[in-house]
Amino acid sequence: MTTAERSKLLTISMIYHEAAVPEYARGREILDRFAGAERIVVPSHWNIPELHGNADLVSEWNTVKRTVLVLGVKKGLQIRPFYRSADFIAPSTANGCAMACSYCYVGRRKGSANPITTFVNIEAVSDAIAKHAAKQGMKLEPTQPDPGLWVYELGTNSDLAVDAMVSDNVRDLVRLFGELPNAKATFATKYVNRDLLGYDPQNRTRLRFSVMPRGVSRLVDVRTSPVQERIAAVNEFVDARYEVNFNFGPVIVYDGWLRDWAALFEEIDDVLSPRAKQQLAAEIIFLIHSEQLHELNMHWHPKAETLLWRPDLQEAKTSQMGAPGLRYRMDLKRGFVRDFRALLAERLPYCTVRYAF
Numbered sequence: 001m002t003t004a005e006r007s008k009l010l011t012i013s014m015i016y017h018e019a020a021v022p023e024y025a026r027g028r029e030i031l032d033r034f035a036g037a038e039r040i041v042v043p044s045h046w047n048i049p050e051l052h053g054n055a056d057l058v059s060e061w062n063t064v065k066r067t068v069l070v071l072g073v074k075k076g077l078q079i080r081p082f083y084r085s086a087d088f089i090a091p092s093t094a095n096g097c098a099m100a101c102s103y104c105y106v107g108r109r110k111g112s113a114n115p116i117t118t119f120v121n122i123e124a125v126s127d128a129i130a131k132h133a134a135k136q137g138m139k140l141e142p143t144q145p146d147p148g149l150w151v152y153e154l155g156t157n158s159d160l161a162v163d164a165m166v167s168d169n170v171r172d173l174v175r176l177f178g179e180l181p182n183a184k185a186t187f188a189t190k191y192v193n194r195d196l197l198g199y200d201p202q203n204r205t206r207l208r209f210s211v212m213p214r215g216v217s218r219l220v221d222v223r224t225s226p227v228q229e230r231i232a233a234v235n236e237f238v239d240a241r242y243e244v245n246f247n248f249g250p251v252i253v254y255d256g257w258l259r260d261w262a263a264l265f266e267e268i269d270d271v272l273s274p275r276a277k278q279q280l281a282a283e284i285i286f287l288i289h290s291e292q293l294h295e296l297n298m299h300w301h302p303k304a305e306t307l308l309w310r311p312d313l314q315e316a317k318t319s320q321m322g323a324p325g326l327r328y329r330m331d332l333k334r335g336f337v338r339d340f341r342a343l344l345a346e347r348l349p350y351c352t353v354r355y356a357f
């Protein structure tokens with residue numbers, strides 16, 4: 001990644017931070033890293049009215065993501081059980097994102113702006129994970145996320161490959177999991193940050209590159225690494241001792257969608273090394289949208305909504321967390337999932353599927 005590419009994604013000129021941030025070594029490191037940025041002390045990282053509550057900022061959605069950083073201290077360190085990509089969800093070390101995928105649910109909860117918030121108490125987060133893993137003992141029965149190790153999801157609220165441009169939190173977590181005898185980390189990403197190649201993950205971090213057909217990605221994956229770059233990076237990350245899987249998704253349905261996925265699978269088959277193919281698995285997630293996100297997107301990226309907003313195919317659903325959303329109608333979706341899985345099994349027979357929904 002060149003300096004120009006980095007600064008296109010992040011050129012921090014404004015930092016909102018809680019007063020306690022400089023008391024933490026990680027906080028001081030980050031403030032030093034962005035020493036030229038203006039600083040504003042705020043009572044809470046979560047409630048910054050001039051940022052999250054400022055409706056005028058929606059039209060500056062991507063500028064805010066590039067130029068603003070929020071620093072805070074993570075209060076709740078609970079570890080929640082999960083069952084899809086991981087056995088547990090670790091406390092997050094960041095939320096928000098410098099990229100701007102138009103289907104991203106992180107933006108749904110943060111009002112009018114969604115820049116990166118980084119938490120500086122990484123030692124407390126690491127301790128909480130280590131203690132939790134120690135209590136689990138060895139994994140005696142396989143689960144969907146992994147046959148032999150307890151898997152902790154690190155990236156539910158941010159993209160860790162970009163978070164790693166802000167601080168060493170990700171490096172610390174990758175190192176932690178390299179030392180735990182019974183656990184591995186996992187996170188999904190749409191960004192190729194080759195700094196991570198130097199982290200020595202010891203096959204205890206499962207990185208999931210999220211991919212979708214190129215033409216669709218160009219429209220909805222705003223500010224991410226191009227899909228072909230993510231696919232081309234897989235072999236390097238496998239050689240650097242990451243487990244590398246794919247997130248196929250969000251799968252978006254339109255005329256010709258399966259034809260485009262077939263082309264993507266062909267590209268993957270051409271590019272991946274035998275070693276990468278041998279360890280490959282995938283998670284498949286069909287698009288979940290929402291009315292609230294649709295309205296937000298219409299202010300800054302209406303073109304993407306021609307693909308995402310399909311009332312003719314979608315129906316209301318409520319997430320496990322109680323949030324309203326829109327999914328493809330179940331009577332149609334069953335067929336979509338079946339067709340997708342059949343195509344994948346035909347084109348990439350070595351790719352196991354962890355789940356599809």
Ligand code: SF4
Nearest residue numbers: 097099100101104159
């Ligand atoms: S990369 Fe992930 S967290 Fe970032 S905007 Fe896209 S979906 Fe959201």
